[in-house]
Amino acid sequence: MGPVPCGFRAAPVGWDHGYSSRDTYTAHFHSEMAPNWLDFAALVKGHAPPRRREGASFRYLELGCGMGFGLCLLAALYPEGRFLGVDFHPDHIAHGRRLAETLGLENLRFQEADFVDLQADPSPLGFERGETGPYHYVAAHGIATWVVEPVQQALLAVASAALLPGGLFYNSYKTLPGWLPLTAFQQLVRLELQRGEPALPGEAFRRATATLASLLGEEGQATPLRNLLPTLSTELDDLRLDNVPYLLGEYDNAGWQPLYVAEMHQRCAAHKLRPVATANLPELFEELLPEPLRSQVNGEPNGLIRQTLIDLACARRFRRDLFARGSVRLSPDAWRRRLSGLRLRRRETPSRQDWRFRTSFGELSVPPAICEAMEAALAPGPRSLAELAEAIGQPPVEALRLAALLLHEERLGLDRGEAGAQAQAGCERANARLLQRMAEGWGYGSLAAPAVGSGVDCSLVEALCCQAPGQGPLGATEERWLLERLRELGARSASTANNDVKPVYALDEKTLYVVTAFQRDRLPFLQALGVVLARFQPRSPGHADA
Numbered sequence: 001m002g003p004v005p006c007g008f009r010a011a012p013v014g015w016d017h018g019y020s021s022r023d024t025y026t027a028h029f030h031s032e033m034a035p036n037w038l039d040f041a042a043l044v045k046g047h048a049p050p051r052r053r054e055g056a057s058f059r060y061l062e063l064g065c066g067m068g069f070g071l072c073l074l075a076a077l078y079p080e081g082r083f084l085g086v087d088f089h090p091d092h093i094a095h096g097r098r099l100a101e102t103l104g105l106e107n108l109r110f111q112e113a114d115f116v117d118l119q120a121d122p123s124p125l126g127f128e129r130g131e132t133g134p135y136h137y138v139a140a141h142g143i144a145t146w147v148v149e150p151v152q153q154a155l156l157a158v159a160s161a162a163l164l165p166g167g168l169f170y171n172s173y174k175t176l177p178g179w180l181p182l183t184a185f186q187q188l189v190r191l192e193l194q195r196g197e198p199a200l201p202g203e204a205f206r207r208a209t210a211t212l213a214s215l216l217g218e219e220g221q222a223t224p225l226r227n228l229l230p231t232l233s234t235e236l237d238d239l240r241l242d243n244v245p246y247l248l249g250e251y252d253n254a255g256w257q258p259l260y261v262a263e264m265h266q267r268c269a270a271h272k273l274r275p276v277a278t279a280n281l282p283e284l285f286e287e288l289l290p291e292p293l294r295s296q297v298n299g300e301p302n303g304l305i306r307q308t309l310i311d312l313a314c315a316r317r318f319r320r321d322l323f324a325r326g327s328v329r330l331s332p333d334a335w336r337r338r339l340s341g342l343r344l345r346r347r348e349t350p351s352r353q354d355w356r357f358r359t360s361f362g363e364l365s366v367p368p369a370i371c372e373a374m375e376a377a378l379a380p381g382p383r384s385l386a387e388l389a390e391a392i393g394q395p396p397v398e399a400l401r402l403a404a405l406l407l408h409e410e411r412l413g414l415d416r417g418e419a420g421a422q423a424q425a426g427c428e429r430a431n432a433r434l435l436q437r438m439a440e441g442w443g444y445g446s447l448a449a450p451a452v453g454s455g456v457d458c459s460l461v462e463a464l465c466c467q468a469p470g471q472g473p474l475g476a477t478e479e480r481w482l483l484e485r486l487r488e489l490g491a492r493s494a495s496t497a498n499n500d501v502k503p504v505y506a507l508d509e510k511t512l513y514v515v516t517a518f519q520r521d522r523l524p525f526l527q528a529l530g531v532v533l534a535r536f537q538p539r540s541p542g543h544a545d546a
């Protein structure tokens with residue numbers, strides 16, 4: 001190693017290859033990683049999904065599973081699947097194992113391993129070097145642009161080797177040009193962290209932000225940096241400087257490097273991984289692009305240039321691309337049959353009545369009459385796509401596009417039918433235990449909804465609503481209990497899925513609204529999706545009032 005500049009500590013060289021291992025990563029569920037979602041995306045693009053039917057058995061590998069929360073939820077939702085989570089951080093693996101045990105999951109295993117070692121010897125994944133891997137799905141969420149290039153190469157090599165022919169690789173990553181402004185922030189943060197001082201990493205983030213703010217100058221001031229990066233100031237304001245573990249996981253990585261789509265696709269191609277679809281569902285439909293971009297994209301025969309054009313025009317920040325190693329294309333007949341048979345169900349009660357859709361292609365609006373007809377058709381229960389097309393009086397492709405937009409906004413779900421019913425008991429047990437852990441202060445933020453094979457948001461206040469002592473509706477006593485618990489937890493007011501940052505000192509209007517809205521709107525919705533909450537179960541006939 002060359003000389004280290006005075007006052008700076010050496011870049012870490014060790015088991016983490018420069019990845020920020022000083023803290024654990026946050027724990028979230030991402031609906032785009034669910035097998036039925038991945039199948040839907042591949043199917044829309046004409047590729048045979050890895051599972052022939054809902055409920056078929058499969059194997060799923062997550063590379064860089066972090067705390068393992070998302071994988072635990074998937075394992076509860078899909079008891080017919082076998083799941084393996086790999087990460088090199090021992091604290092992540094310890095958390096994942098403990099959580100899987102607590103939730104009573106037997107179809108899930110966690111393995112502490114480094115991608116670089118797995119590339120040389122994949123046997124911990126259940127196959128030998130040179131053999132075809134056994135996985136229908138391999139997922140790497142937020143890994144490829146967080147790690148140094150040799151690790152990225154190893155990740156792609158392992159993903160490719162692990163896949164069955166026709167299997168899907170979900171690879172989500174930060175993209176350019178969307179991340180251009182924050183590259184300035186990341187550069188300064190890394191240098192601040194390497195300074196050796198201060199001991200508290202939060203200080204490095206504050207210093208980097210303050211430095212950039214002064215270089216940007218006041219709003220309206222034409223400084224060179226503000227001229228070049230006019231959105232940087234707002235992006236800095238949006239950073240949550242109090243969430244240091246998250247910021248470290250995001251920015252304190254030697255390999256932090258957003259990529260242009262073509263760079264990533266070329267790197268994947270070197271490992272025989274071909275792009276087949278995206279898990280950002282609206283992006284499956286390039287015809288939704290606004291003009292004149294749509295014509296420009298349509299006129300471009302080169303796939304990589306097409307994708308690059310879209311990313312540049314939309315200033316894209318993040319992609320969730322699906323790759324296959326040897327994909328199987330469906331015949332037009334088989335494609336139509338499978339699409340028509342897809343079953344959808346509502347995820348919202350009551351409806352939002354807002355028919356504008358926010359997508360990376362911009363805001364799209366659909367005529368309210370069509371959306372309302374779709375909603376009405378789904379009100380009695382799940383319907384097939386063919387039935388929905390008929391109900392809204394539109395060609396199947398219109399019904400498909402609208403369904404994709406509604407799925408993207410989580411207003412609809414992909415109905416699991418009998419397979420969802422099979423998962424019900426396991427999800428009931430897992431949810432009860434998750435709620436207990438959330439009430440103890442674990443910020444998981446989702447529960448398992450077996451009817452749609454996906455997670456459903458659950459804020460801290462909502463988790464506490466379910467955990468309040470007693471049975472049945474919540475009243476003044478429970479509200480007082482809730483307030484005490486929130487104070488004890490030093491908690492944050494939660495009006496949305498992810499806990500907000502405002503400390504709770506009193507059950508303010510917003511929180512009370514959550515309690516009211518929870519009982520009126522959320523509870524029926526959660527119950528319809530198969531999220532069983534013991535507190536709100538109908539009492540058995542012999543139950544005596546306490």
Ligand SMILES: C[S@@+](CC[C@H](N)C(=O)[O-])C[C@H]1O[C@@H](n2cnc3c(N)ncnc32)[C@H](O)[C@@H]1O
Nearest residue numbers: 019064065066087088089113114115141142151
């Ligand atoms: C940005 S985090 C994303 C975690 C998780 N996928 C999520 O979205 O919550 C990157 C993850 O990759 C893991 N990781 C980084 N380099 C690795 C390597 N060489 N081998 C195995 N895991 C690695 C880290 O420990 C971390 O959990």
